[in-house]
Amino acid sequence: QVQLVESGGGLVQAGGSLRLSCAASGRTFSNYAMGWFRQAPGKEREFVTTSWSGGSTRYADSVKGRFTISRDNANTVYLQMNSLKPEDTAVYYCAAAPFGSRTYSYAYEYTYWGQGTQVTVSS
Numbered sequence: 001q002v003q004l005v006e007s008g009g010g011l012v013q014a015g016g017s018l019r020l021s022c023a024a025s026g027r028t029f030s031n032y033a034m035g036w037f038r039q040a041p042g043k044e045r046e047f048v049t050t051s052w053s054g055g056s057t058r059y060a061d062s063v064k065g066r067f068t069i070s071r072d073n074a075n076t077v078y079l080q081m082n083s084l085k086p087e088d089t090a091v092y093y094c095a096a097a098p099f100g101s102r103t104y105s106y107a108y109e110y111t112y113w114g115q116g117t118q119v120t121v122s123s
Contacts (some may be wrong), residue, residue, distance in 0.1 A: 002026035004094045009117030012084055016121070020079040022094030022114060023081050030074035032111075033104045038090035038119075045093070048063045050104040051077065052097075058105060063088075084121045091116040 008020040020036065035050030049059045049069040057069055068080040077094060095110035102109070 004096065004112055004114035005092045006033060006092065006114045006117040009092060009119045011120045011122065014084060014121055014123050016084050017080070017082045017118060018084065020081070020092055020094075020117060020119075022077045022079075024075040024094075024096060024112070028074055029096050031099045033099065033101065034071060034077040035093060035095050035106060036069065036079045037076075037093045037108065038046055038088075038118075039093070040090040045107055047105045047107070048092070049079065050097075052100060052104055058103075071102065081119070084119075086121045086123045088119060089121050090119060092119050
């Protein structure tokens, strides 16, 4: 059974940092892009960042220069979040998309999802 489990969320003051982790199990994700999405209350789920073959990455404009995605191995992905803002408050989801997707920027491209971890940034 495939599982993606996020950890590392919590409450932080504006300007602070958090590091999220996502551990995937149940199969090897070497041929999958691993990405992060987030969903704030009353808003749609939005793309944050993704990493695919050869270390390629893509970021949403709202997090460029502040967030960094990295992969420890095929099944572990991290999201380093610096200079956090109150508008970064959301549930953050880890997800996996098979290689060959068009952009890796849309939720429909992702096959597997974690349960989410809450990030709250206070002002």
